[in-house]
Amino acid sequence: MLSSAQTPRLLRSPAALTFKCLHTSPILTPASTSPSPSQILTNRKALLSRQTSAVDLAKSFLQRLRRHEPQISSFLYVSPDDIVLKQAEELDNRIKNNEEVGPLAGVLVGVKDNICTRDMPSTAGSRILENYRPPFDATAVRKLREMGAIIIGKTNLDEFGMGSTTEGSAYQVTANPWDLSRVPGGSSGGSAAAVSARQCTVALGSDTGGSVRQPASFCGVVGLKPTYGRVSRYGLVAYASSLDVIGCFGSSVADAGLLLNSISGFDNFDATSSKQEVPDYASQFVPLDYLESKPLKGLRVGVIHETLGNGVDSEVVSSVRSAISHLEELGCTVSEVSLPSFSLGLPAYYILASSESSSNLSRYDGVRYGNQVFGEELKSLYGDSRAEGLGSEVKMRILMGTYALSAGYYDAYYKRAQQVRTIIRNSFKDALDKNDILISPAAPSVAYKIGEKKNDPLAMYSGDIMTVNVNLAGLPALVLPCGYDGGSAGMPVGIQMIGAAFDEEKLLKIGHIFEQTLEGYSFIPPLVADE
Template sequence: MLSTLQQPPRSLSRIPLHLKPLRSFFTVASASASQDQSSPPSSQILTLRRALLCRQTTATQLAESYISRLSLTEPHLHSFLHISDTLLRDAQLIDRKIEKGEDVGPLAGVLVGVKDNICTADMPSTGGSRILENYKAPFDATAVRRVKEKDGILIGKTNLDEFGMGSTTEASSFQVTANPWDLSRVPGGSSGGSAAAVSARQCMVSLGSDTGGSVRQPASFCGVVGLKPTYGRVSRFGLMAYASSLDVIGCFGTSVADTGILLHVISGHDRFDATSSNREVPDFSSQFTSINLVESKPLKGLKVGLIRETLEDGVDNGVKSAISGAASHLEELGCTVTEVSLPSFSLGLPAYYILASSESSSNLSRYDGVRYGNQVFAEELNALYNDSRAKGFGPEVQMRILMGTYALSAGYYDAYYKRAQQVRTLIRKSFKDALDDNDILISPVAPSAAYKIGEKKNDPLAMYAGDIMTVRISLLLYV
């Protein structure tokens, strides 16, 4: 495990870590890439691929550069729980394939961070929990396997709120991750480590998981691109279950192009996941267009609905200003932007937390010190169960298990869990009605900017309220 958070030097805390440069061979590659006007110039992945194939750099040089980057930034950010022992060896294998003239995959040489609730066979997979400390899965998650098959290189496992339960990454059992833009603030959660790592240029892209906003919210807080795929688009095999009807594996990148390339690699049906979609995976990268080739109104005719309830009381003025600015920019590009109302908006948050907690209480019952999880010695079986779970789970996980167990209990099932499922249906209908009249809907990701570390830790209801913008989309189950 990497060391716990310490107060960063005052001089470093004033410098956004994502702005400190990597070694400059990317500048050379970018110069040649700029000559190709048909490709998205902001794609690190495409730029790297050209540099590798033209022998302007090597995967080993890139890996060494990122190792140096980690040594600079990681003592202050704490984005990673584990760093790969085979990083340089994996990079050398890519270089040998290129030297021999062999075909390499679209992620050749790309350094990929993986959230630590996604299983990897060659590194620990702890879920950010003491109950799985030092656990090594015997297999790779399907998303991880597909990254490796396309010659991506795993740089390490990123920090998270324990089992994905949290919005700040402060609920990790091992360390607190800081925001690269301001080390006194949180990076969001639960995929805060994955978002911070991409923002600080500790890796090119990363995998996270999103149950109620855990990719979208930290992406917003850290200033990177975060994408939550449709449920079923990416296999959940190897993702530690929190709420099975809500969980998805998502992507982080510094550009839409890189995020789309990563999504294309990990998408597709998987025989190990019955909920994965059989629908054909489109080539997302084929839809990218260079800014040099688009007309002045490239989005002409697109109907955009701005969700009125996301700009009402409780939303910071800065957030309102940012979303209004984005709407104005869309209009400049040719869109027609109108306000839409979702009457069920306020119902999404309580419905989500009842459903997610209920499913988590069932999913986490396997961690009992016998089937899964570290075992505490006890003379009686009940004491073994109780002590293993009490010492293995943190307070946030324990609280959500209790909430879910209560909602599923015989006397309260109809009043809570069943009612929440009915509300879920109403929310789906309201979104369908809005999308009948609009092509897309837009809203802020959160009602405020990133919180100060410790600001919400002792006020869980305030932290849950911060998810109000994202949880409703998670309730729209489509396979």
């Protein structure tokens, strides 16, 4: 069913990208052609024209999921076949009866396991929540279901989202579909790997300091971190509340954007969700036929000077540089922007995120839910439940955060980090007043080997340098693959586009055009392409 990746070609017809398209090739093909078509739109077209059924679609995804799962281990839980197929059957019946179906009808969604689902366990990758089943759906999940999506399973992650490799999961290590000896990135490594291996159509992740964008980059998929407040956090297991956002993974910009369309908006259950109107992101995905030769003409792109220097792999730098040239070819005016506060982001992020997490994770005391270690005394019940239930990275961050918030240290750490945060927010605002988007690599390197940085947390933390500032500033950012490390056989490299607050629309527009006009690349991992 899946054809092998084709050799890079020049600009191809983008007709297969929109509702208007007449895509007749096999519907499931993630990318039988390059560049990546929207799986959501192609599948929808096929469903509505009765070329395929939701049941067949679901079956093929389940098959592929099971085929790759032993090697990749991206899922912590997969919904039983009969439950998935029953939902697909209901959709088929609706279509048969010419009833309305939602915009995500039949779309198979993987959900990061720190996002609550009422019919599946939600462990956040932690032993302390082993077998925990929430009594409610996260708002984002509820919306997806209302749009006709089928939740196929829960994806692996670093415990509570704390990590950049997914090795921090209490349950399993996920492999990168491009190279099984490498990490998929993290913390949403399971979601990124699942989308990359086409185990599901799209996936939800969460991004506190880069947890959607860095694994997207490592796995060669599109990762979208929305503006803070764009998507309700209700049902997202809190890591650092002022930074956490639910984000989207897709194998194309359009898929990530369509997913965002469905989950955005104000929510009564999240006081920090924004009442700002949600535009129709789908309207950005215009077919290339309709575009002029310089479709991005007049757009000002600022390249963040500090992100292309020391400490960034040369292959990454050269990939990003050629992507920048591509943007110029599309009509963008590119200039370099200096953000002197950029390097302050990392320490500020780790102080703030750890501080908030030390508080957010206090609720895991073994008293009401989750794993409990019986104790004769309350203190030993608390202590032993937490000692056994929480992993070492989590404990380290709780300790760091507790320290940073303690009397006598608060001013030196937490308060100072908040001041840095304000400086960073202002510097980004200034840069985005002068530019439509800012550009940086998504990560300083491509995916590294499993185990490589496991015992060197500082090395792992420093890999977040590209992404944490965006969370501190609360801005939206889109990561999409733009090249390979070491030629076409190498690992994918991701470029990060950062937009002004609530301007996801512009990011998606630029990202989509960039993606559809990027010649010579196909971002389907060999594992899948060789099927």
